[in-house]
Amino acid sequence: MPLKPTRHKRPRLVFEIGAEELPAAAAWAAARQIRELAPEALRAARITCGAVAAWSTPRRIVLAVEEVALRQEDAVREVRGPAARVAYAADGRPTPAAEGFARAQGVPVAGLERRSTPQGEYVFAILRSPGGPTIKALGEVLPALAAGLAFPKTMRWGPEAVRFARPVRWLVALLGREVVACRFADVEAGRRTFGHRALSPRPITVPDAHGFEAALRRGFVLLDPAVRRRRITESATRVARRAGGHPILDPDLLEETIQLVEWPEALAGRFAPEFLSLPREVLITVMQHHQKYFAVEDASAQLLPVFVAVRNGGSRGLETVREGNEWVLRARLADAQFFFEEDRKRPLEARIPELAGLVVHERLGTMAQKTDRLTRLAHLLGKALPLDVEKTGHLERAARLSKADLVTQMVRELPELQGVIGGVYARLDGEPAPVAGALREQYLPRGALLPRSDVGAYLAILDKLDLLLSALAAGFAVSGSQDPYGLRRAASGIVAIVLDRHLRINLRTFAGAALAETHPALDPARRSAAIDGTLDLLRQRLRTTLIEAGLSYDTVDAVLEAGADDLADAADRAHALWAFRRRPEFSRLYTAFDRAARIVPANFHGEVRPEGLEHEAERALLAALDRVEPLGPAGSRGGTARSSTDRGPGDAAGRYEQALQRLTAIADPVDRFFADVMVMAEDETVRTNRLALLSRVVQLMRPFADLTRVVAGEGKASPAS
Secondary structure, three states: OOOOOOOOOOOOEEEEEEEOOOOHHHHHHHHHHHHHHHHHHHHHOOOOOOOEEEEEEOOEEEEEEOOOOOEOOOEEEEEEEEEHHHHEOOOOOEOHHHHHHHHHHOOOHHHOEEEEEOOEEEEEEEEEEOOOEHHHHHHHHHHHHHHOOOOOOOEOOOOOOOOEOOOEEEEEEEEOOEEOOOEEOOEEEEOEEEOOOOOOOOEEEOOOHHHHHHHHHHOOOOOOHHHHHHHHHHHHHHHHHHOOOEEOOOHHHHHHHHOOOOOEEEEEEEOOHHHHHOOHHHHHHHHHHHOOOEEEEOOOOOEEEEEEEEEEOOOOOHHHHHHHHHHHHHHHHHHHHHHHHHHOOOOHHHHHHHHHHOEEEOOOEEHHHHHHHHHHHHHHHHHHOOOOHHHHHHHHHHHHHOOHHHHOHHHHHOHHHOOHHHHHHHHHOOOOHHHHHHHHHOOOOEOOEOOOOHHHHHHHHHHHHHHHHHHHHOOOOOEOOEOOOOHHHHHHHHHHHHHHHOOOEOHHHHHHHHHHHHOOOOOHHHHHHHHHHHHHHHHHHHHHHHHHOOOOHHHHHHHHHOOOOOHHHHHHHHHHHHHHOOOOHHHHHHHHHHHHHHHOOOOOOOOOOHHHOOOHHHHHHHHHHHHOOOOOOOOHHHOOEOOOOOOOHHHHHHHHHHHHHHHHHHHHHHHHHHHHOOOOOOOHHHHHHHHHHHHHHHHHHOOOOOHHHOOOOOOOOOOOO
């Protein structure tokens, strides 16, 4: 049946999957997936369209596509037939071979086309299939999109074998005013949706896809997460201000709350002021992680005995809801106060023996063993950087206490406080401030939050490096998209901290020393594999980081090919090369290196004999080479580690860029050399000497970057991997 015309030039498509309450993360991920999958699915079905958007609420995942064509595009398929010399006689008339091919393809012989191919000239049949009604094609596309959504956990229900995050209860599929006939999870699509479960429990009929959001709003559902975010922020600020403060709108909690409500309504509640004696971190964690409440503070950033909760509903019965929330929070805070008081009966140092009963993994030993390894690594790093005696002592002490809070009652009840409560307890135990601060920062980075203290940064690196080395030495593997033990996350954390602090350290050398210290019985093959695996993971994460920062993939690959054992130095080289590629001098330097690299054999070894140089062009090139130095990284690549004298990555990258500029002085001598000299001379001695001269040109750049990996031109973006 043809679509009825609407006042819009092209109809809008709306596809809604209604379900039981979806987990917040699952709903958000599903909306993102369907928004990414839909354009390709529509293209594959030859359906042209405009903008694609997707949203989610706790009870629905919605796809909206603007300006959808009413008919599919025609399908065009080319079929190659016999060679032209076989298909046509000398006078140009078709042969039986051409006629038979045309008949088999259902086209007139006059419609065959002659085309040149790498294999010669052939005849082709062009087969065109007219596109059908879009609404019919969507009947297959939409269920396939729904079935293609992936969730960490799924369930089955009813007679069908479909798996989804939660049971599917209704489907809306509208193209303009017409229902798209389709079925998913034993549910037939229609035009009936549902609003808020409590405020609008009856079905809502949607007359037209363009009015979908308005229909939901009448049913007390705000479909757009941005609208829900604004409503939550404004109402939370309003009720907190009435209570004398302002809410701490934690970004993670705000995003989660947005996915938990369809019609948000904020309310303020109170708790007993005596609970303010608990550490700030404990109060906020209890409110945010356990109850999904926003804490409230005054103008001086002191917590008030007030919280803001967000209700999924209207203002009716709000006082009863407030009393219920206050009662629950009071019980939670009383528990936290009990745990805190019990934990404070013993210092962290006294809890360290209990770590022997806490197993990390059957192949990774106990937390007591990890603590011992971290303490050894702290001593090793203190000597390698080197750190002064006081800072080394603080790092070793922080390493020894780093996991002691895992056996406290507070962390057992509130795992989110690991590290944080350790820092609080360490401060109360009288430990030095750098030690307490390092305990708080050891699990960073978290999002964009990085360690701010030196000792915290070093401990965070060692904690992650120990995980990588120990796991890979034990035979763990990272494959595909799976990362069950957080090895990629650990590698990303190391890269982020090293680059943030511009820490110059040869991680390959340090990793070898670390394994010798912490796993002395490890056989050489497994030790080598663990080091290589660790450096490979770090290299991958560095590549991703640099590409996401805007550098082209070939620039990054060229630099990494020259070595990335020193992450900060590799990043400096990449930024310098990327900046220099935008200067006109780069093309001359690139050409000089490329010409030399193409002619020098990969396994060539030879020294230049100055007395054997016959031409002035040879002697001029040698003189130019003697005036410049190779662009090898300074400092750390030859040793274990060193403290950087650079103020930051910009200083080092700038010096590298200046060195590249100086290196362009060899471009003219190289051009003259190739113009005046026959490199591959018949005399082997002369030929070897000239290759040795060009080898020096290649070696100028090789420690810095392998320019053969650079794509000629500006450099192109590529997906990070």
